[in-house]
Amino acid sequence: MYELTIPLQDLSFLKAGDEVLLSGVIFTARDAAHQRLVNLIKSGEGLPFPIEGAVIYYVGPCPAKPGEVIGSAGPTTSTRMDGLTIPLLEKGLKGMIGKGGRSPEVEKAIQEHGAVYFAAIGGAGAYIAQCIKEVEVIAYPDLGPEAVHRMVVENLPLIVAIDSHGGNIYRAGVAQYRDPSLEEAI
Amino acid sequence: MRTVDYAQIVETVRDMCLRANSILPKDVEEAIARAHEKEVSPVGRSVLGTMLENAEIARERRMALCQDTGMVVVFADVGQDVHITGGLLSEAINEGVRQGYKDFYFRNSVVRDPLERVNTGDNTPAVVHVNLVEGDRLRLMVAPKGFGSENMSALKMLKPAEGVAGVKKFVVDTVTQAGGNPCPPIVIGVGIGGTMDKAALMAKRALLRPIGERSPKPHIKQLEEELLELVNKTGVGPQGFGGTQTALDVFVETFPTHIAGLPVAVNINCHVARHTEVVL
Numbered sequence: 263m264y265e266l267t268i269p270l271q272d273l274s275f276l277k278a279g280d281e282v283l284l285s286g287v288i289f290t291a292r293d294a295a296h297q298r299l300v301n302l303i304k305s306g307e308g309l310p311f312p313i314e315g316a317v318i319y320y321v322g323p324c325p326a327k328p329g330e331v332i333g334s335a336g337p338t339t340s341t342r343m344d345g346l347t348i349p350l351l352e353k354g355l356k357g358m359i360g361k362g363g364r365s366p367e368v369e370k371a372i373q374e375h376g377a378v379y380f381a382a383i384g385g386a387g388a389y390i391a392q393c394i395k396e397v398e399v400i401a402y403p404d405l406g407p408e409a410v411h412r413m414v415v416e417n418l419p420l421i422v423a424i425d426s427h428g429g430n431i432y433r434a435g436v437a438q439y440r441d442p443s444l445e446e447a448i
Numbered sequence: 449m450r451t452v453d454y455a456q457i458v459e460t461v462r463d464m465c466l467r468a469n470s471i472l473p474k475d476v477e478e479a480i481a482r483a484h485e486k487e488v489s490p491v492g493r494s495v496l497g498t499m500l501e502n503a504e505i506a507r508e509r510r511m512a513l514c515q516d517t518g519m520v521v522v523f524a525d526v527g528q529d530v531h532i533t534g535g536l537l538s539e540a541i542n543e544g545v546r547q548g549y550k551d552f553y554f555r556n557s558v559v560r561d562p563l564e565r566v567n568t569g570d571n572t573p574a575v576v577h578v579n580l581v582e583g584d585r586l587r588l589m590v591a592p593k594g595f596g597s598e599n600m601s602a603l604k605m606l607k608p609a610e611g612v613a614g615v616k617k618f619v620v621d622t623v624t625q626a627g628g629n630p631c632p633p634i635v636i637g638v639g640i641g642g643t644m645d646k647a648a649l650m651a652k653r654a655l656l657r658p659i660g661e662r663s664p665k666p667h668i669k670q671l672e673e674e675l676l677e678l679v680n681k682t683g684v685g686p687q688g689f690g691g692t693q694t695a696l697d698v699f700v701e702t703f704p705t706h707i708a709g710l711p712v713a714v715n716i717n718c719h720v721a722r723h724t725e726v727v728l
Contacts, residue, residue: 279491279689294565324515324555333553334512339596339629361596362629362688383498383687384596384631385720387515388506406567407515407555419498421491421689431491432627435690439489440683447678448617 265417269315270356273378276422278429282380283417288317288359290411292338295402296346303349310401310410314354321359322407323397324387332397332413334387337361340379344368351375363432364424372424381423381431393418450527450584452728454534457586460726461544464590465520466552468722469512472503475659476635476696476721483633483686483693492691496633499686499719510552514720517554518592520545520574523653527583538576541588546570557595577649586728589656597630597718603648606710612671615640615712616678622714623679623695628688631718635659636679636698639713641705651715654699656723663700672700686719696721 264276268286276282289311291299302309320340324333340360347358348371356377361384364372372379382390396414403409423431472480477500484496506513522541526532532540549556549571558572559565581587602622606614619638626634639650662669675698685691696719705711 281491281494322515322555322557324512324517325553327511327553333555334506334515334517336515338516339599341629361631363627381628381687381689383495383502384628385514385594385718386498386502388509388511388513389498389502391511392505406569407557431690432688435489435491435685435688436624436627436683437690438683439685439690439692441681444620444678444681447681448613448620 268317270317273356274376274426276378276425278422278425278431278434280422282420282422284380284420285416285418286414288319288413288415290319290321290413292320292322292408293342293346294405294408295410296343298402300346300349303353311412313350315356317357317359318350318355319359319413326397332391332394335391335394336387337382337384340364347371351377359420369424369428369430373426373428376426378422378426379424380420382418382420390418449529449531451531451533452586454532454540456728457537457540458544458547460588460728461541461590462548462551464588464724464726465545465548465554465592468590468592468724469517469552469554470506470510472506472513472720473723477503479659479696480633480719483696487686487691487693489685489689489691491689492686492693495686495689496693512554514594515555516557516594516596517549518594519558520571521591521593521652522574522576523579523589523656524576525579525581525587527585528580529584530586532586537578541574541576542572545572545574587725588728589723589725591656591723594718594720597634597716600626600630601715603644603711603713605644606712608708608710610710614710616675618712619675619714620678620682623684624682626716627684630716631720632684632688633686633693633696633719635696635717635721636675637715637717638675638698638700640700640702640711642703642711644711646703647711647713648715650701650703651713654701655715655717655721657699659697665702668700668702672698675700
């Protein structure tokens with residue numbers, strides 16, 4: 263178990279399957295926000311948050327009840343962001359948090375840029391919400407739950423899903439546990 | 449004739465939205481606990497343990513189990529001897545959803561138009577399936593459906609000659625390709641037969657069955673058991689990280705079909721397999 267604090271430094275020691283507790287400032291964005299961020303990059307405009315060394319969490323949280331920081335806030339399916347991820351990695355994005363596998367192109371770019379893709383536990387939104395200490399919408403409030411939020415997290419439990427050496431927990435996991443008798447049975 | 453009032457339906461659906469989204473059904477929680485016992489992958493076990501803790505936090509704090517509080521799917525079995533007064537059934541259901549999602553701070557996840565994509569702001573409309581049945585009762589089943597799993601669902605028109613082997617291969621391939629995306633351990637609804645639409649609807653309704661309930665048809669019961677075993681051999685495991693606990697259960701529904709066809713629909717539900725039922 264590694265305890266990591268943002269800003270993240272060299273992440274080359276992390277291997278797919280490692281468990282991590284992450285603390286610090288992260289930013290949220292889903293597909294709609296990604297599209298706008300990529301449009302800004304294309305037109306040469308500045309991004310609404312510093313991307314160098316940043317961690318983006320793919321989440322659209324439930325609203326906070328009165329007196330609470332946030333509602334349920336687990337990860338969404340990452341592959342929807344695949345086509346919009348590489349321009350952000352090229353600008354210095356260091357970490358992504360989501361669930362499920364990534365495209366071969368994104369996997370390759372993660373290696374090239376020394377980044378890491380973390381998996382949070384999908385469907386554990388109430389549990390994850392307890393690790394979120396501050397929340398502020400910093401861009402695109404018109405997107406509602408899909409707006410860009412700045413979040414302060416403390417000991418957010420994550421698993422390294424794709425490391426910077428080509429390690430991938432989804433491939434390795436299935437390879438390890440797939441029953442060889444299955445091929446004959448179907 | 450027995451009557452059920454609009455206001456009663458609104459109130460009931462509102463409360464069902466709260467219950468469905470914040471309290472994991474007992475059958476599902478127990479199935480996750482059993483999977484936790486059985487899982488051989490250490491990471492998988494740890495993930496399943498967190499899922500159980502999540503259920504406890506959501507129940508105690510009355511908060512959503514998952515931020516994707518879904519598009520609400522409602523099956524309404526209307527007895528043909530009951531009279532609904534004070535307004536339309538579908539409007540009462542939508543008003544219940546509207547109030548429930550607002551009052552309990554659930555996420556609004558519905559867009560008005562699938563291409564223009566502007567949020568409706570109140571999580572309506574629900575997808576309502578009305579079925580006319582015997583009796584004078586109104587049976588409401590509310591199942592908020594997350595789209596991580598919905599997006600991994602699939603339908604195929606098999607050739608009759610592909611038979612049960614074709615069905616098994618299609619289910620196993622669908623689960624394998626879905627990997628971690630639908631948040632395993634999943635619940636799988638399979639609709640076989642009828643027409644394209646009928647197969648899809650049976651697959652959806654199959655997800656409402658309690659974990660462990662087997663089909664009354666012996667050959668379908670056997671198919672459910674075989675499919676569960678096969679799916680748990682895919683190696684996908686909890687969250688797709690690898691393991692032996694890929695699915696909590698597989699439910700198969702069938703209907704007569706055409707001599708030339710074998711429609712098969714696979715509807716996947718995540719481990720937050722929300723389903724709740726009230727009879728008015």
